[in-house]
Amino acid sequence: MSELKGYYLPNSLKSIEKEMEFSEKKVNDYTLLIPSINQDNIKEIVRGLKENRKKYLTDMPFSEIARAYGEVSRTWSDNKYEKKKIALELLPVLTNLSPELIEFFQFRSIYKIDEKTINFLSTLSLPPEVFKSFAPIEGANTFVRAYAGFRDKIALKKISQYDKEIELVTYITPSNVPGFIESLGIFIASIVKASGLIKTPSVQPLFAPLYAESVAEKSKEIGETIAVVPWAGGDQSIEDVIFRNSNVVSVVSSTQTAMSVKGRIDELNKEGISIKGCYHGGKFGVELIAKEMANRDVAGLAAIDGIGYEGYMCGSPAFGFFVEEGGELSPIEFAEALADEM
Structure with a gap:
């Protein structure tokens, strides 16, 4: 069986692997190596990431960051790329999602x-x-409207005036x-010139290491x-080290996990440790279709929303489609077109 790593460490931190214990997960003809992380391991990893950021990323031009991720993007668009082939073979087994949907x-x-x-x-x-x-957003054919309460506006103003260097961004990712969230987390950390620490979901610890290896290539x-x-979610011996050393902690998970992490971050902030928490828990979606848009083309687009990650995408209209009468298609005809598209 071929071995795959269910983790990624930079070359400068490879020595930590010798201190780790590993378990194995069999997936088709592959063996996924899953490390068991302890407090000493995570202290070394966090310290090494911060040191490497100062050494390699702080003064790196944005053009170089853009070049690297542009090449990663083009590499993953190649169906012959070995890591993409592995991902499309194994992710459906691990997640029960189809290769086409992924x-x-x-x-x-x-x-x-x-x-x-x-x-x-x-x-x-x-x-x-x-x-x-x-x-209007300059440089894009896009208009944006923001909605926020008074307290949120104050918080946003404080963030915009934040002048401390962002050294470490931690992402807790969903199953x-x-x-998508793993690659986005790695990418966003780089463009704010911070090191990125990604927690993989236990269901599929495969994709983030593959993507990180692609970036390193x-x-x-x-x-x-x-x-x-x-690491085991809620393990305070590990998460206390991570959170205290992170400038940003982003959670995309269940509402329970998001609120649990938020409680920990709030406690640390009360101690005077400045951590920005970003929390994305469970969501529900509803799709409102005006009569002007009640046509077959829109039914096709609505179907894509409906099947997003088998209905688990945060924007999927789990609460249904509501179609205004008086359009090219009646609500019943739109429902029939939607069913045909699916």
Whole structure:
């Protein structure tokens, strides 16, 4: 059987592997090696990531970061790329999602992480009037409208004035959206010139290590600022070390997990440790279709929303489709077209 790593450590931290214990997970003709992380391991990993950030990423031009991720994007768009073939073979086994669904929703997002996207995000600035009306985004054919309460606006202002270096971003990723959040977490950490620590879901610890290896193939320096490791959620001996050393902790998981992490982050912030928490728990979706849009083309687009990750995508309309009468298709005809598309 061929061995695959259910984790990723930069070359400078490979010695930590000798201190780890491993379990094995059999998937088709592969053996996934899963490390058991302890407190000493995570202390070394966090310290090494911060040191590597200063050494390799702090002064790296955005053009170099854009080049590396652009090459990763083009590599994953190649169906002959070995890591993509492995992912499309094994992720359906691990997640019960079809290869077609994973390709469409997951890999299509990776293809968009390119030079143009990175250069756009590196200069993105939201105008103040975005909270009052739809405002144009310079350089994009897009209008944005933001909604927030008074307290959220104050929090946003504080964040915009945050002048401390972001050294470490930690992402706790979900099991029901295989790969997309992991790749997004690695990418976002790099464009804010922070090291990225990714917690893999126990259901599929496969994709994030493959993606991190791809990044390291295109830029050894960026690869030195990424770590992908599993740990038992709620293990305070490990998470206390991680959270205290993170500038940002992002959670995309169940509401229970998100609220549990939020409670821990709030406690640490009360101690004077400055951590920005980003929490994305369980969501529900509803799709409202105006009569002007009640046609077969829109029914096809609505079907894509409905099948997103078998209905587990946060934007999937789990509460149903509501169609206004008086359009090209009646609500019943729209439902029939929707069924045909599915």
